[in-house]
Amino acid sequence: MQTIPISNVKITRRQRKELDSEEVEALADSIERWGLLHPVTLRRKDNGLIAGFRRIQAHLALGRSEIEFRYHDELTDIEVKELELEENIRRVNLTWQEEAQAIAEIHSLKQEIDPEWTTSKTAEFVGKSTGTVSTAVSITREAERDPSVWEAKGVVAAKNKVDRKRKIEARKIRAASVPETGPSAEIKTGDAAELILAEPDEEFDAVVTNFPFGVDLEFKSGERPYEDDETYITDLVMGMVPEIYRVLKDDSWAIMFFDIRKMTYNTFMAQTYDHRDKVSRRGMGLKRWCEEAGFSYVSMLPFIWVKPNKRQGLIGNADRGMVVAYEAGIFAAKGDPTLNVSGRQNIFVYDTLTTGERDFSVEMPPDLCDELVRMVCYQGDKILDPFAGSGAIGSAALRRDCNFVGFEIDPERAELGNLKLRETRNE
Numbered sequence: 001m002q003t004i005p006i007s008n009v010k011i012t013r014r015q016r017k018e019l020d021s022e023e024v025e026a027l028a029d030s031i032e033r034w035g036l037l038h039p040v041t042l043r044r045k046d047n048g049l050i051a052g053f054r055r056i057q058a059h060l061a062l063g064r065s066e067i068e069f070r071y072h073d074e075l076t077d078i079e080v081k082e083l084e085l086e087e088n089i090r091r092v093n094l095t096w097q098e099e100a101q102a103i104a105e106i107h108s109l110k111q112e113i114d115p116e117w118t119t120s121k122t123a124e125f126v127g128k129s130t131g132t133v134s135t136a137v138s139i140t141r142e143a144e145r146d147p148s149v150w151e152a153k154g155v156v157a158a159k160n161k162v163d164r165k166r167k168i169e170a171r172k173i174r175a176a177s178v179p180e181t182g183p184s185a186e187i188k189t190g191d192a193a194e195l196i197l198a199e200p201d202e203e204f205d206a207v208v209t210n211f212p213f214g215v216d217l218e219f220k221s222g223e224r225p226y227e228d229d230e231t232y233i234t235d236l237v238m239g240m241v242p243e244i245y246r247v248l249k250d251d252s253w254a255i256m257f258f259d260i261r262k263m264t265y266n267t268f269m270a271q272t273y274d275h276r277d278k279v280s281r282r283g284m285g286l287k288r289w290c291e292e293a294g295f296s297y298v299s300m301l302p303f304i305w306v307k308p309n310k311r312q313g314l315i316g317n318a319d320r321g322m323v324v325a326y327e328a329g330i331f332a333a334k335g336d337p338t339l340n341v342s343g344r345q346n347i348f349v350y351d352t353l354t355t356g357e358r359d360f361s362v363e364m365p366p367d368l369c370d371e372l373v374r375m376v377c378y379q380g381d382k383i384l385d386p387f388a389g390s391g392a393i394g395s396a397a398l399r400r401d402c403n404f405v406g407f408e409i410d411p412e413r414a415e416l417g418n419l420k421l422r423e424t425r426n427e
Contacts, residue, residue: 001039003066006056009040010048023127028058030124038125039068041075041083051083054127096155103133104140135159160361161412167359168416183380185394185421187406189414192386193236195407196243203247204405205381206254208372208393210327210364211237213259234262238289240386245293247384251335253376254295258286260328263302286330295332302328303346305368310352331376339375348372359390359416369396377402391417395424 040052388406
């Protein structure tokens with residue numbers, strides 16, 4: 001392979017963009033260990049750089065003054081196509097869908113030439129991380145079967161959708177191999193506010209649920225895991241509380257997580273409360289709504305789930321705020337029940353699930369769900385979770401030998417949750 005002094009390569013101002021120093025260092029380490037896998041590409045007439053600025057920077061970091069190259073007119077048709085795609089990836093206004101498709105197409109072309117080609121080699125070629133390449137390839141392949149993948153708001157949201165589909169497919173295979181035994185458990189697909197109306201009075205021995213918080217939840221990727229507009233969610237929860245009370249048996253408990261800012265009210269608010277003013281009613285909070293619905297006891301202060309491993313999740317100015325590492329909830333009693341434990345502190349310390357451990361982005365850990373269920377339920381009881389997600393409370397109910405009904409508006413999460421329930425039932 002021919003070489004050229006780097007000082008003789010003509011690099012345009014457009015190509016002299018700022019690079020991530022860690023990426024350049026990682027590429028330099030790879031080149032020092034394995035050699036340059038992809039020579040830079042030049043124009044024959046003036047040695048102008050067509051592709052390979054990052055590789056040149058890695059050579060300079062290694063103290064090398066020359067670099068291997070090929071002229072553009074020496075490339076095959078497939079290699080020219082690769083370079084066109086590589087140049088497309090550099091466009092500033094490239095959408096995440098266009099970038100993912102370009103990376104996947106480059107990877108596919110490379111594998112046509114070399115069946116042993118890897119994602120790490122593609123990553124070096126396009127100047128992206130191996131994880132970025134793997135994600136792009138995975139998303140693009142799934143989109144061939146289900147084009148709706150491209151409708152996601154970002155690459156992370158699309159990856160989550162693909163991962164969820166794969167989990168469903170894997171769980172279907174496992175679930176098909178085991179018989180259904182034990183207590184009944186089902187997650188029904190639909191709007192909780194509508195589904196609960198079909199449930200009979202005094203049907204359930206406990207309700208354990210984690211309401212949407214109404215905080216306009218949106219991840220850095222742009223993904224919104226569910227409808228979380230504050231006014232909509234506040235009205236939804238206000239309407240759900242009386243129905244939760246109705247479907248509970250006498251002498252039973254409801255455990256409800258909610259945004260701590262919408263949880264309690266003070267004496268002044270209670271004195272100025274106007275039943276005709278819906279805005280004021282919204283401001284009264286979950287504790288007041290429970291009292292209005294008929295609950296005989298509502299915990300004076302919220303209980304707190306502390307998450308020691310939480311490292312992300314800021315509210316407000318990132319330079320002044322702190323990571324929100326807790327959630328809050330209340331215990332509400334219908335009739336005169338007692339908890340199955342006494343004297344417990346109102347702090348629950350449990351790590352959140354990692355990305356690889358959870359099926360749903362806001363899924364509660366099994367140990368926490370198990371403890372909450374044990375506190376309010378006995379073997380054979382029937383538990384309701386109107387916002388079931390992918391079934392964490394349902395799995396805890398089954399481990400307690402309790403029956404379970406859940407509601408979930410997202411069909412994919414409901415399907416995944418039902419498969420998880422079946423697995424739990426047969427563990």
